[in-house]
Amino acid sequence: MLKELLEHRQTEILKKWFDRVVNGYKPEAARFLTGGGDRFANPVRHTLLTEFENIFSFLWGEGGDERLSTALENIIKITAVQDKTPSKALGFIFVLRDLLFEEVAADPALDAGIKQDMLVSCVHQTDSLVSLGFDIYSRCREKIYEIRIKEIKSQRAGVMARGVVVDG
Amino acid sequence: MSEEKKIKPNEILAGIDYNPPATGWMDTPVDFKKGTFCNSVPAKFMEYLGQPQPHEWKSYQDDWGLPDNWREIIFEGMRERLKKFRTFRVFMDICVRCGACADKCHFFIGSGDPKNMPVLRAELLRAVYKRDFTLAGKIMGRFVGARKLTVQGIKEWFYYFFQCTECRRCSVFCPYGIDTAEITMMGRELLNLLGLNIGWVTEPAANCFRTGNHLGIEPHAFKDSIEFACDDVFDNTGVKVEAPINRKGAEVLFVSPSADYFGTPHYYTLMGYLLLFHAVGLDYTWSAYASEGGNFGLFHSHDMMKRLNNKIYHEAKRLKVKYIIGGECGHMWRVLHQYMDTMNGPTDFLEVPVSHVTGTRFDHAASTKMIHISEFTADLIKHNKLKLDPSRNNHWNITFHDSCNPARAMGLLEEPRYIIKNVCNNFHEMPENTIREQTFCCGSGSGLGTEENMEMRLRGGLPRANAVKYVKEKHGVNCLACMCAIDKATLPPLLEYWVPGVEVAGVHEFVGNALNIEGQNERTVDLRGEPIKEQEEKKDA
Ligand code: SF4
Ligand code: SF4
Numbered sequence: 001m002l003k004e005l006l007e008h009r010q011t012e013i014l015k016k017w018f019d020r021v022v023n024g025y026k027p028e029a030a031r032f033l034t035g036g037g038d039r040f041a042n043p044v045r046h047t048l049l050t051e052f053e054n055i056f057s058f059l060w061g062e063g064g065d066e067r068l069s070t071a072l073e074n075i076i077k078i079t080a081v082q083d084k085t086p087s088k089a090l091g092f093i094f095v096l097r098d099l100l101f102e103e104v105a106a107d108p109a110l111d112a113g114i115k116q117d118m119l120v121s122c123v124h125q126t127d128s129l130v131s132l133g134f135d136i137y138s139r140c141r142e143k144i145y146e147i148r149i150k151e152i153k154s155q156r157a158g159v160m161a162r163g164v165v166v167d168g
Numbered sequence: 169m170s171e172e173k174k175i176k177p178n179e180i181l182a183g184i185d186y187n188p189p190a191t192g193w194m195d196t197p198v199d200f201k202k203g204t205f206c207n208s209v210p211a212k213f214m215e216y217l218g219q220p221q222p223h224e225w226k227s228y229q230d231d232w233g234l235p236d237n238w239r240e241i242i243f244e245g246m247r248e249r250l251k252k253f254r255t256f257r258v259f260m261d262i263c264v265r266c267g268a269c270a271d272k273c274h275f276f277i278g279s280g281d282p283k284n285m286p287v288l289r290a291e292l293l294r295a296v297y298k299r300d301f302t303l304a305g306k307i308m309g310r311f312v313g314a315r316k317l318t319v320q321g322i323k324e325w326f327y328y329f330f331q332c333t334e335c336r337r338c339s340v341f342c343p344y345g346i347d348t349a350e351i352t353m354m355g356r357e358l359l360n361l362l363g364l365n366i367g368w369v370t371e372p373a374a375n376c377f378r379t380g381n382h383l384g385i386e387p388h389a390f391k392d393s394i395e396f397a398c399d400d401v402f403d404n405t406g407v408k409v410e411a412p413i414n415r416k417g418a419e420v421l422f423v424s425p426s427a428d429y430f431g432t433p434h435y436y437t438l439m440g441y442l443l444l445f446h447a448v449g450l451d452y453t454w455s456a457y458a459s460e461g462g463n464f465g466l467f468h469s470h471d472m473m474k475r476l477n478n479k480i481y482h483e484a485k486r487l488k489v490k491y492i493i494g495g496e497c498g499h500m501w502r503v504l505h506q507y508m509d510t511m512n513g514p515t516d517f518l519e520v521p522v523s524h525v526t527g528t529r530f531d532h533a534a535s536t537k538m539i540h541i542s543e544f545t546a547d548l549i550k551h552n553k554l555k556l557d558p559s560r561n562n563h564w565n566i567t568f569h570d571s572c573n574p575a576r577a578m579g580l581l582e583e584p585r586y587i588i589k590n591v592c593n594n595f596h597e598m599p600e601n602t603i604r605e606q607t608f609c610c611g612s613g614s615g616l617g618t619e620e621n622m623e624m625r626l627r628g629g630l631p632r633a634n635a636v637k638y639v640k641e642k643h644g645v646n647c648l649a650c651m652c653a654i655d656k657a658t659l660p661p662l663l664e665y666w667v668p669g670v671e672v673a674g675v676h677e678f679v680g681n682a683l684n685i686e687g688q689n690e691r692t693v694d695l696r697g698e699p700i701k702e703q704e705e706k707k708d709a
Contacts, residue, residue, distance in 0.1 A: 029280030032271050040599050043277065043634040077666065081626045082279060083201060140665075144203075144626065147661045148619040154432065 002118045003060045005107060006100065010056060013099055017052050020099075021092045044078055048092075051075050055096075059125055065132070072129065073136050080140035090133045097126035193288055194295070194315055198324045200228040203623035206330055206366040206616060213374040214363055217472070221363030227326060232319070238362055239317060243300060245361045249354055250301065256354050259346050260297045263287065269338035269348070274609050275331055278627035283328050286338035286348040292325055293355055322362070329355035330366055331624060333616055334467065335572040335609035352614075357469045365468065369615035372464040376476050381426035381460035390456045393429040401439045401680075404697055406689030409446040411454060414487065418453035419524065421484045424495025425461045425653035433673055434656045436695045437496055440680030441541065447555075447685050448525050448548060452493070458483035461497040462653060467615040474511040477503055481512050484537075491521035492538040496674050498613065498652030501540065502577040509535050526551040540574070542583040542651060545679060549590045555684035558593050560691060563703035564647040564678070565594040567639045569632065569659065570607035571652030581605075584651055584675050591682035596643040602635035612658035625658065626665055633666030640670055646707060647671050649678070 006013065022033045022045075032042065039046035054071040058064070079089035100122040104115055205227055214222035225233045235241065250257045265287060271277065275284035282288055291313065298305035299314030308314070315321070334349035359365060372382035379386050385393070394411045401409050412418065422445070428438040445452055458479045465472030484492055494500055509515075518537035521530040528547045530539045548554050568588060574580040581604050588595055602608050611628025612621075639645040648659055648670055659672045681694050694700055 025280045026282055028270075028282035028285065029276075032276070032280070035271075037271065038599075038601070040602050040631065040635050040638070041271070041277075043631055044280070078278075078630065081623050081630075083204065083281075083623075143665055144622055147664055148622050150664075151619045151622075151661055 001114070002104070002121050005118075006056075006060065006103065009103055013103060014052055014056060016099055017056075017092070017096055018048055020095045021048060024088075024091065047074050047078060052092075055129070059129070068129070069132055069136065072133050073140075076133060076136045077140055080137055081144070086134070086137055089137055090130060093126055093129045093133055096129075097122060100126070193282055193291070194310075197320055198327045200323075200327065202228070202620070204331075204621065205327060205624070206368055206618045206621045209363075209365040209367045209370040211363075213367070213370040214365070216374040217370065217377060219363065219365075219370075220361055223363050225364075227323070232323070232362075232364065234319065234322070234362055238319075238322070241361050242317065242322075242358055245358045246297065246301065249357065250297075253350075253354070255347070255350055259290070259351055260294055260301075262344050263290065263294065263346055264344070266343065268341045268343060269346070272338045272341045273332075273348075274335070274337070274611055274631045275333075275624070275628045278611070278630035279624075283324070284331065286332075286342075289328050289332055290346070290348050290351045292321070292328055293351055293358075296321070322359070322364070325355050326359055326364055329359065330616060331628075333572070333609045333611065333613035333628065335613060336576045337572070337606065337609060340576065340605050353466075353470075356467065360469055366615060366618075368618045369464050369467045372462075372615075373468050373472055373476060376460055376464065379459075380455075380457040380479055382462060382464060383426055383430060385426060385430070385459065387456035387459075390429070390454075390459050394454060397429060397435065397438050397442060400435075400697075401442050401695075404439070404693050404695055405443065405680075405685070405691060407443060407446060407685050407687055409442045411442055412452065413454045413456050415453035416487050417489075418451050418487065419490050420450060420452040421458065421480075421487055421489040421492045422452050422454055422495065423458050423461045423480055423492060423500075425497040425500065426459060427462075427653035427657060428495060431653065431657055433660075433671070433677070433696075434496075434653055436677040436680070437656070437674030439695045440674065440676030440678070441495060443680040443683050443685060444545065444554075444676065447683050448553065451524065453487055453489065455483040455487060461494050461500040463500060463503045464615060466499050466503050470507075473503060473507060477508055478512050480508075480538075481515060481518075484515075485517050490519045491533075492518070493521075493541055493544055494538055495541050496651040496653065496656075496676060498571040498573040498654055500573075501580070502573040504536060504538055505578045508538075523547055525553050540578070540580060540583070542574075542580060542587060542675060545676070546583040546586045549587060554679075556591055556682045557684055557691075558591050558682050560681045560694065560700060561592040561678050562594070563694070563698075563700055563707050564592060564673070565596070565643065565645050565707065566592055566647045566649050566673075566678070567596050567598050567636065567643075567645045568603070569598075569610075569636075569648050569650040569655060570603050571650050571655050572607060572609050572613060574651055575607050576605055580651075584649070587675055588649060588678060591678045596639050596645055598635040598639050602631065608632040608635065610652075610655050610658045610662060612662075613654050617654055617658045622661070626662065629658075629662040630666065632659075633662055636663065636670055637667045640667055644707075645670065647673055649673055649675055651675050 022030050033045045051071040051074050058068045104118045208225055208227045211222040211224050223233045269286040273284055273286050295313055295315035296317045304312050305314035329352045332352040334352055336349045339347040375384035376382050391413055398409050398411050428434045463476045465476040515537045520534045521539045526547055533539045608631040612625045663670045
């Protein structure tokens with residue numbers, strides 16, 4: 001039932017999700033992200049729009065963890081290098097959770113008991129996103145350090161292999 | 169805290185700041201967060217180059233050790249440069265704030281930081297110019313965008329002028345042709361006057377001044393490196409190549425970026441050059457002193473650029489060559505194309521380049537007497553002078569990254585593509601708005617390719633990597649070709665983060681692989697020493 005309710009409201013929820021996340025950026029960036037430009041001129045906008053839709057449909061649909069992970073990863077790879085604390089980098093998931101709560105709470109046709117169950121279900125679903133997200137975030141950060149170390153090593157190795165003495 | 173201003177617990181948890189600082193750019197202070205800036209320059213390199221105000225300082229500390237009269241020094245520096253460089257004055261005056269450049273910078277696209285919009289980056293200088301060099305600014309102040317220069321402002325200059333790769337993408341979209349890269353160059357020059365620069369620009373410049381190349385490699389080690397490459401060419405192809413160094417009276421002086429002889433994957437490009445020159449019997453020489461095509465002086469100041477560039481013509485003269493060929497370097501070509509002739513010319517001791525194989529006269533280089541290796545090679549292919557077997561590159565599925573300087577500063581768009589299409593069988597372009605004049609920067613040029621700046625590099629490189637990802641998914645691309653030493657060093661980490669599984673290679677690596685040369689062995693391995701068939705199977709799988 002929750003699935004139907006959310007699917008029915010999918011377009012509105014996705015729009016709100018995107019708008020709220022984008023408004024977390026500085027005003028000039030928010031304008032850019034809501035503005036035009038194709039997926040190459042405006043890659044962050046494109047990634048958020050595409051992957052929000054994917055996450056939404058994988059969350060209750062087919063897909064499974066692997067596709068969900070890929071969708072999350074495509075977003076978190078970006079937020080992990082955008083000057084954000086871990087909680088901010090994953091903030092978009094909490095925005096979704098709030099939105100789902102709002103949707104359920106606002107439906108006048110549901111009785112209190114059903115609403116309660118639905119809210120619990122929303123918590124479970126978004127919790128699983130959060131735990132997947134934290135793993136991905138840590139992997140991204142580890143990758144950055146790994147790349148940095150590799151770069152230092154390869155610079156040294158290239159120079160030493162050719163017997164070059166470098167002295168400033 | 170008043171009731172309305174309290175942040176709701178939900179918002180804290182959500183990590184979303186629904187109300188980002190409403191302060192305008194002038195009042196938002198710069199935050200030096202590790203991972204997003206390059207280390208400051210140690211005094212010894214400034215001293216070596218005879219630069220003003222050498223001192224030890226760290227950009228993330230409060231006190232930058234500025235001299236008491238820092239403001240006068242900057243104003244005097246601005247006055248001098250406004251007089252000397254017409255473009256600087258014009259660029260300060262004519263921006264109409266139309267915003268066409270605003271969303272064209274890869275750093276803004278990747279980071280969302282407004283001061284990475286080219287118009288605001290330039291405004292950091294322009295606001296000071298307005299206040300102290302124009303009447304309107306003196307009278308009306310902030311109202312016309314004028315701003316008093318403070319120590320905070322200097323820190324902002326440092327942060328954002330070393331967060332511009334001088335790639336010039338923004339200038340392509342500006343209706344007035346304002347070149348923010350030139351404004352960045354001015355900003356960096358002014359910072360130099362206070363002893364402020366980054367290590368990764370000044371140290372290579374100092375090394376280059378001492379030994380002729382950025383790494384400080386001395387002539388004997390340079391010779392060893394080139395000979396080492398000749399041995400590797402022999403091991404992989406069975407062809408014995410010669411690489412003359414400092415040979416007087418050769419027809420051509422060949423200058424390549426130093427990374428070609430110590431970096432990977434640059435080294436395979438070097439092997440490609442060696443094979444090509446051998447195949448066409450080019451009468452040429454390397455120089456152990458002009459052992460660097462790159463010029464980190466470009467990222468430092470006009471004077472430094474001139475000083476470091478000078479050695480190329482100097483060596484051409486000393487070695488009595490007729491003309492110069494330059495290797496796969498990026499910013500070398502900006503220096504060459506836009507400044508070299510006026511800085512260190514005229515080159516009346518050289519001749520207009522003429523290919524000894526095809527007889528083609530490169531008239532566009534009539535003044536500089538220096539051509540790009542891709543012009544030389546494309547001309548050879550056009551005249552059918554090379555025996556090629558492109559199938560030896562079948563393990564590569566290639567796309568081409570136009571490096572900012574050869575593409576935008578020099579217009580070298582067709583030659584590399586023409587070469588690749590003739591020496592490889594699998595080539596796919598990235599989308600139109602990410603290549604040629606509109607190419608996206610690697611995010612690490614102009615001295616910003618340091619490991620400590622990795623986060624900023626990854627942000628700035630996102631638009632480039634995003635287009636690579638697209639062709640990887642669509643066409644199975646597994647190799648990003650380019651013609652720039654900085655690209656070859658900085659694209660691999662970029663791709664490792666954003667698009668794992670795509671390698672980086674120089675154009676002449678493919679040329680070397682495809683060339684059929686008399687006396688060669690079975691050619692079962694490529695220039696990387698990898699078995700070709702096995703690699704091909706791996707790719708197809
Ligand atoms: S030159 Fe390149 S890096 Fe600098 S502001 Fe323009 S687009 Fe950005
Ligand atoms: S495009 Fe040119 S005129 Fe327009 S805001 Fe940018 S620099 Fe100024």
